[in-house]
Each structure stands twice: as structure tokens, then as C-alpha cells.
Amino acid sequence: MTVLALPNFRITMLLLLLAGLSSPTALAANSCQSDRVKLQVLGSGGPELGDQRASSSYLVWLDGKARVMVDAGGGSSLNFEKSRAQFSDLDAVLFSHLHVDHSADWPVYVKAGFFTGRDRDLPVYGPYGNSNLPAVDKFQEALLSQAWPYLSNYLDNSERSEYKLPATVINADEGVWFQSLERINLKALNVNHGPLPAVAWRVELAGCSIVFSGDTSASSENLTRLATSADMLVAHNATPESARGVARRLHMPPSRIGEVAAQASVKKLVLSHRMLRTLEREPQTLDQIRKHYAGPVNFAEDLSVHDL
Known part of the structure; x- marks a missing residue:
């Protein structure tokens, strides 16, 4: 009865407050300990030579x-070294999809890990498979038992005593997939990348949230759902606004990136996966994004560090 006696605007504010407190995503967004969390870009390019x-x-x-490491594209292992990160500190490796420009350096990391003193398993997460690309567990098994069998002791089914790389397959088209680790919450949803299996990732830690679009046209609303109220969205700027055909079916043009960022109310936007067809078009890209999204926008460079 007391609540019903409140003026209408006070009722509305109370309901909004209660709704916010009941939402883990909203609560995390309101309590980001941004001084504790950073994003670093190891690879800001695509599958081209010359960028x-x-x-x-x-x-x-x-x-x-x-x-957390998200994707392991070619050349990233050298930048991992330059970043002074330690392989033994990683709690998880996430793959958005298994195109070569997102996964080629994975065996490099696996072999290099032998020399780091790592003594605990490193979980690997990635997308389901289809006739175009294998699921992440089959992908890793093919690399480490067939292409480079001397690395097979790292597979989860190996009886040898090395630390293992247990692989978890993600296929979450409607309900958000969720995994809680000691320091981190991981969330994922399938996203559209033409006919190829792909997932977007949300990493939550210290009350902060970073969403990685991976390569996607975002023709469904799954990326927007996953990115809602995120502190940062890392979106791939692989095609210009004028792109048509296959490129448009695989990737978001700048206008769609802006729509997703605005609809999801993300706090910061980082543009990566910058290809030759989008490099030196930053003003045009930003113009298209600004038609929808007014928040901070940064263009990724190799080894750039982005604050939340």
C-alpha cells in the first residue's frame, strides 16, 4: 500500500532500481573496477599480407x-611476447571461430607453453562445427595429434602427465552459454558469419565486461543481446560501408557496428580486424558509426592497450 501511494515518477524510479539490482549484467556494469582491467590488442589485422x-x-x-586470450591469429605470438604477458597466467583461451586469421598461431602457443613452467590445465573454448569448419575440439585434436603429433600429450585424452588443454564446444543460438571460472565469467552466443560456425564472447571480471564480436554480419540480434550494457565492445571493422556480396554477408559495415553499439548501450567501442579495404577510411567509418552511436570510439593497433 505504501508503494502505491508514491507519486508516479517515484514508482517508476523504484521499479527501475529494483530491476537493475536483480540483473547481474546491470549490476556488473555499475560496479566496474576499471583500474584493474585492461584490453590489449595482439593482432588488429585480418588475413591479408601487406597490412x-x-x-x-x-x-x-x-x-x-x-x-584471457581471445583468438590466436598469425603473428600474434610475437606480440604476446612483446606484451610481456605470461602463458602460465592464462585462465582461458577463447576462439570466436576457426578461420586461419583467428587460429593459426595456436600450435605456436602450445609448443611455447612447454618452456613456461605452466603446471595447470588451460581450458579452450570455441564454436561448434559443420561441413565448412570443425568444432573446436576436433580442430585442436587434428592439429595436435595429426599435423603435429609430438604435441598430442597436451590433449585432454592423453595419459601423459603434461598439463592439458581441455576443449569445450559452444553452440548457443538462443540461450546465453555461461561458464564461471575462479576470477572470470564467460558468456557466449552464436553469431552470423555466413555459413561458418562463429560465436561472440563476453568476458566479465572485476565487475567489468568486455564483448568480442568476432567476425559477424550481426544479421541477428544475438550480438546486441550479448553486448547489452557492456563496458567495451571490440567490433571487427573488416568491410567499408559500400561493401556488398560475400563481404557484407560475413562482416558488419560501420553503420551496423554503430547500431549494435547504440542499441546495446555499450560504454566504449574498439574497432579491430582492420583490413586494407577499411584502412585509411577511418573518417568515413566514424561518420557512419556516429549516425547511431555517440560514445568513445578507438581504432585498434597491434599492442595498443585500451582502458575501460
Whole structure:
């Protein structure tokens, strides 16, 4: 009865407050300890030669340690070294999809990990498979038992005593997939990348949230759903606004990136996976994004560090 006696605007504010407190995503967004969390770009390019960039890869840092790696594109392992991250600190490796420009350096990391003193399993997460690309567990098994069988001791089914790389397959088209680790919450949803299996990732830690679009046209609303109220969205700027055909079916044009960022109310936007067809078109890209999204926008460079 007391609530019903409140003026209408006070009722509305109370309901909004209660709704916010009941939402873990909203609560995390309101309590981001931004001084503890950083995003570092290991690879800001795509699958081309001539862009002077490593292919897609990212580190999420917590309290001065690299805890999550997203994708492992070609050239990223050298930048991992330059970042001074420690392989032994990683809590998870996430793949958005398994195109070569997102996964080619993974065996490099696996072999290099032998020399790091790592003594605990490193979970690997990635998309389901179809006739175009294998699921992440089959992909890793093919690499480490067939292409380079001397690395097979790292597979989860190996009886040898090395630390393992247990692989979890993600296929979440409607309900958000969720995994809680010691320091981190991981969330994922399938996204559209033409006929190819792909997922977007949300990494939550220290009350902060970073969403990685991976390569997607975002023709469904799944990326928007996953990115709602995120502190940062890392979106791939692989095609210009004028792109048509296959490129448009695989990737978001700048206008769609702006729509997603605005509809999801993300706080910051980082543009990566920058290809030759979008490099030197930053003003045009930003113009298209600004038609929808007014928040901060940064263009990724290899080894650039982005604050939340």
C-alpha cells in the first residue's frame, strides 16, 4: 500500500532500481573496477599480407596479469611476447571461430607453453562445427595429434602427465552459454558469419565486461543481446560501408557496428580486424558509426592497450 501511494515518477524510479539490482549484467556494469582491467590488442589485422598487422588476437588483463586470450591469429605470438604477458597466467583461451586469421598461431602457443613452467590445465573454448569448419575440439585434436603429433600429450585424452588443454564446444543460438571460472565469467552466443560456425564472447571480471564480436554480419540480434550494457565492445571493422556480396554477408559495415553499439548501450567501442579495404577510411567509418552511436570510439593497433 505504501508503494502505491508514491507519486508516479517515484514508482517508476523504484521499479527501475529494483530491476537493475536483480540483473547481474546491470549490476556488473555499475560496479566496474576499471583500474584493474585492461584490453590489449595482439593482432588488429585480418588475413591479408601487406597490412603490417598481426591477425586477430586479444588479451584481457586483470591486476597486471593476462588472464584471457581471445583468438590466436598469425603473428600474434610475437606480440604476446612483446606484451610481456605470461602463458602460465592464462585462465582461458577463447576462439570466436576457426578461420586461419583467428587460429593459426595456436600450435605456436602450445609448443611455447612447454618452456613456461605452466603446471595447470588451460581450458579452450570455441564454436561448434559443420561441413565448412570443425568444432573446436576436433580442430585442436587434428592439429595436435595429426599435423603435429609430438604435441598430442597436451590433449585432454592423453595419459601423459603434461598439463592439458581441455576443449569445450559452444553452440548457443538462443540461450546465453555461461561458464564461471575462479576470477572470470564467460558468456557466449552464436553469431552470423555466413555459413561458418562463429560465436561472440563476453568476458566479465572485476565487475567489468568486455564483448568480442568476432567476425559477424550481426544479421541477428544475438550480438546486441550479448553486448547489452557492456563496458567495451571490440567490433571487427573488416568491410567499408559500400561493401556488398560475400563481404557484407560475413562482416558488419560501420553503420551496423554503430547500431549494435547504440542499441546495446555499450560504454566504449574498439574497432579491430582492420583490413586494407577499411584502412585509411577511418573518417568515413566514424561518420557512419556516429549516425547511431555517440560514445568513445578507438581504432585498434597491434599492442595498443585500451582502458575501460
